Amino acid sequence: MHLPNSDRPLSNPDDDKYGFVELSSRLAGPIVHATTGEGLVVGIEGQWGVGKTTLLEFLDHTLRHAKIEGLRTITLAPWLQGDRVGLSTELLAKLGEALDAENKETQKKAKQKEFKETIGRYAILAGRGSAAVLDVAGDLLPGGSMAKRATKLATDALESVIGGGTLLELKAAIRKRIADSGLRFVVVIDDLDRLEPTQAAEVVRVVRSVADFPRVVYVLSYDRDVLAHALEQSLGVKDGARYLQKVVQLSLPMPAFEPFDLRLQLREELLSLYGEFEGASSNKVVQEDLERAIDSAGAFLNTPREVTLVTNAVRFAWHASRLDTYYPDVCRVQIYKIVRRDLYDWLEGYLGVRSILVTNAGRISAVERARFGTKLYEVLPDDDTSSNSIYTLSGIVPGLSRDENAEKRVFGGSTAREVNAMIDRKRLGSPIHSRAYFAFAIPKTVMSDRDWNAFLHAAGSDRNELERLILYYAETQRPVGGSWLRHVLDRMDDSAIERMSFAQLKGVLLAFANVMDDILRLGRPWIPFLGSDEQRAASIAWAILRRLRSGDPEGVGVVLSEALENGRAINWLVGEFIRTELFARGEAGDGGHISNDPVLANDEINRARSTLGIRIEEVVSDGNVLDLPKPSRFLWGWRDLKGEEAVRAWVATVIQEDLAFVRLLSELRGTVFSDREYRVLKEDNVSAFMNFEEAAERIRALVSVEDTAISLQAREVQDAIDLARSF
Template sequence: MNRQQGLLSDSALENPEQDQFGYSSFAENIADTISIRTPADEFVVGIYGQWGAGKSTVLNFVEQNLEERSDSPVVIRFNPWWFSGQPDLINKFFSQFRAGLDLEDNRFDNIREKIATLSRGVSKLPAEAVGVPISPVAKGVADVTETDEPELGEVKESISEALRESDQQIVVFIDDIDRLTNDEIRQMFRLVKSVADFPNVTYVLAFDRDVVVEALEEGERGVQNGDRYLEKIVQLSQHMPIPADNSLHVFFTNRLDAIVGEDEVTFNKTHWQTVYRHGIDPLIETPRSAIRLTNAVKTSYGAIGDEVNYVDLIAIETLRIHFNEIYEKIRENKTRFTVRNHPNQGKDLDHDFLWENYEKPVDTAEMLLSYLFPRYSRNEISPWKSISENEDTYRKRKRICHPDMFNYYFRQTVPEGEIPQEEFTSLKTSAQDHEKFAQILLDLSEQEGKSGRSRAYNFLKRFQEHSREIETRKEATLGLFEVADHLVQVDPRANSLDDGNIGLLFQTVYSLIEEADKPTQILDDAISTSHSPYFGAYLLGLLSQEHGEYGGTERLERERLLQYEDICDLRETWVNQIENQASRGDLADVDRINLVLERWRDWGDSDDAVEWVRRYTADNESLIEFIEYFLTDVNASTGETYEILKLEQIEPFLDIEDVESRFNTIDDSGLTERQEEVVEIFIQAQSLEDPNSLEGWAFNRDR
């Protein structure tokens, strides 16, 4: 992953050559206006723009442009925000003003001394004397009664006369006025209007006009009309220009592109164009807003870039930056937004809770939500309504709306037990060698994943989504078959909606061989060489359902994976494997032997299967173990779970009366508690009129 590029600073640019938004020509025009003027009195220029629009950059460009001229003025910079909260803001201004006049030729030395006198005097005056609000703590215990107001007037007039005679233009840049408190904002404008209104001095003020107007009007000392007040002070008002055509778009998208560099990212260009045009572009109004969002994306990408969908990451970060209250509600309500793959899940959900007590415009937020979360349906006119995707597609594309992916975006880290993208890519490559692949799956099965599953389960969930990308289909299939029964045992079926590894294995193998040139040959090799008879029986049973067997609905020929004749050949291969295991004496070690025996009876010589069971159950301990294989857990409406036994499943292999006779005469003193439970369940099944009735089992169990 590309992590070399750092965050982008939003500091003002210094050099017009760095300009990307067309601000340099705007600054040059202002500099021209300042240069050609020979005002007898003070002149005030106002540059208006919202926060982050680039006002400080324009001030820098104006300053450099002026300094490059042969008749360059004396330039003084003052940022009152540096001194905000301090009681002597006016004195700080005069100190900066004096420092700016400290030139090598000493021509302003006399003026500088007079400015110091004026500063000391003004700091002693009560606010009403010059219209400047001065905090009571500004001068501590200053004795304002000793101040001679006429003398201050004389000092100021003396300064004005000296500046007029100097014939030297002075330009004072004052930035960040809109960051001050309301009282401080009023101080700055009264300073410019009434205190430091000197000839040959041009003030260039940069601020957000709306913020300043509100501050001027607020409170007991506020003016009645802030707009008119500004008009009396500012002789030349200039609004920040709209960035040059497409320049902000280019700046923003180039930055996003630079974040990923040469990385391979999950990125749908069609989706991006719609998301950007309707959900992000309206929010990118200034260079600072572009920098703020790209820096957020950069930080998140550095943590989880390999694991997520890049468009989704940009979109959710946009919500976090611009609609943080909505973002927090989404984070706290995962189930309301993530897709689930079963009927009607997520339809007609009420998402109005997102907008409770929310007063900001929400059009862009709703557009982003409708893209990120298909379950969000508040706006029926959505550009995403026509896009058809399913849960598997969402997971493969690392979409935030998939329940497995949601936490990645909000935790900014790979959830514990998950397979990071870099590791997954390496593991996926191992499918080129079936032995190596099988060993890796075994290793993963011994590692703890999330939600009580192994990391093998987490890997298979992702591998199944990418199975059609695997070129070595045969090697991958052989590797899966080699360890399939072990994986099924490690991560068994949890409920009707969670098949565990058995479902993932079937889907993966089906996808691998579906587009293979010789699917039957691949399966034949896998069945004949593997140690997974249960998975082989399960797979062939489901493939048989495509032909209407085992309760399946017969599919059209073009929809079947294999011809029936091919399935019969594979069954024969599987039976040969079972017979070989039986002759070696290790068939009893097979997990879920009940299904294996049923398929052996169906696809091979039924007498062979029955004979094997007869020999295997010759002793009572093995008989009990055999019966236990056929026990099934069922959930009652009360929430309780019962183990039941359907006698018709064991009748093809054992004589029920013979088993009953053996259990009636068994010496239970040597049985374990579990063995006693199995015997009791068998006897209970014998006593029920309908062993398939859950109510009967519950009644007898509770007696």
């Protein structure tokens, strides 16, 4: 199980899947008939991987099992031999052996020895003294071992060893012997297109001139274009294909496969492979998706070898990544890798960047967008629904469109539901799983399914573990920047919340109510266009309550009361969580942010106000307000819950001390972004709590005091006031 196909040529007719056995049977008759004449050279032509060697294997099998009287089959593999002229010697040796075996009973030993010497002399003269020829001739000719040592001697010295007889005289003697023997020969020479140019030219010379004997049919296999180019290089001819016509009297191009043959075979192989791994046949959805992938990407298949290569690639990839991928998409990607490498490379780059964009781990410039869009048009140029258009990726790769503007062809928007559907099924378009299709691992910028599932499990069953995980992710940086908590929060969109159990939803809300102040203390920056972690957590918390309202209405009041009464993160509860609902009701800030989509009824918000009001008084009475993380948030929430008068009264008391005054103004600074992040202090930041002009004047005075604990902070506040005028 799970072992790859070695891609060896087939030799057992029972393994034939493409009709090669029948084709070889039909070719055998004419080839055998041609052995009765003066000789013939047949060329089996086809690109690499199309099945030429398998066809020759079956042809050899057919001829040998036909047991035709007087027919001998000789198979040569010059590509394996790797010698420039050894082919002529090997061929002549095998011819000699066959003739010798046929006549050993009817001829005297002297005659046999004489013909053996004739073959040996001819081999040496045809090879012109090559060491390789002499090596073989040493077994054919007396004195051959001496000839080996004479490699560098002149031809006349060589002839002193082999004796008389010109090349033509020796060849004529061999031709006569073959004609008189009654034997016929089929000589199969495979893989000419794999030879070096000089080797290919030598094979052609042997077939055309050295061994053009009667009653001998040569069956050569090669890629016509490759062999023609090799002849052009080695012989210096302008047109290798025309030169090849002088050698090959009958060319037989490998027939095209019947429509869908390769796709049907690939489908059978991939379904069988799925069963090997999963221990059962594929379900209907997987089978339908696989058929769509093969119908689309499989249109690019050209040879049986490609079917084998794809099957092997899928076997390896699925074995390595099956926990993080979807089988039909793995098959699609591996088909592209084998037969459409340009499209494979584009997909790897595009999906890698898209994963970063969707998970808010980075951005991409307009120039880069245009580059991806331009390349997409190059790899999939068609406008119709063919396999060569972007429509073949519809529903598989998100964000693509057929737009005239290259920048707008790619990285288009997707709904949260679409993205989460791909994540759930581990599809190729999932920002969490796309990298696993190319690198057998999830991206370093996203959380693995294992870790995500552990987070959800803790949410439903282990509050302490959940809080530990939240804090751990808040403190741990992602490779692309930002915390892993931000990634977790981004994944918890409406679609994810819809799929979580009520126990998990309650667990997350109560964990936020306990740990968000600890996260505030980490001082994570506010992210442009995305907001802060605490803001995102508040948004998620209210989405959770909205979901509970529709599915577990009685549980809403219970979990909300527990969070407000016992949650340790009082700053977040007052400054972020409840303010989100107050803004939705138009009861926070200036009242101009009404969303008309509040979660709580009037009586519920009143109870929330009362509960948090009591807790605010406890914090104030303990004198811990300025020790809270980001206390300005607490002050704004306090103002919206209890009114401005109470907050201003507390502020007036606290700021009587200069150090508390500068600390408070420092905390009230806001943030603006331009070429970088700036901290500014505007009147709007201050006026709800004290008179801005009076505060500014006091700061200017404190800049010069001797107490550096005060003066240094005062300088920062003064700079923030000055900087605010620029924005």
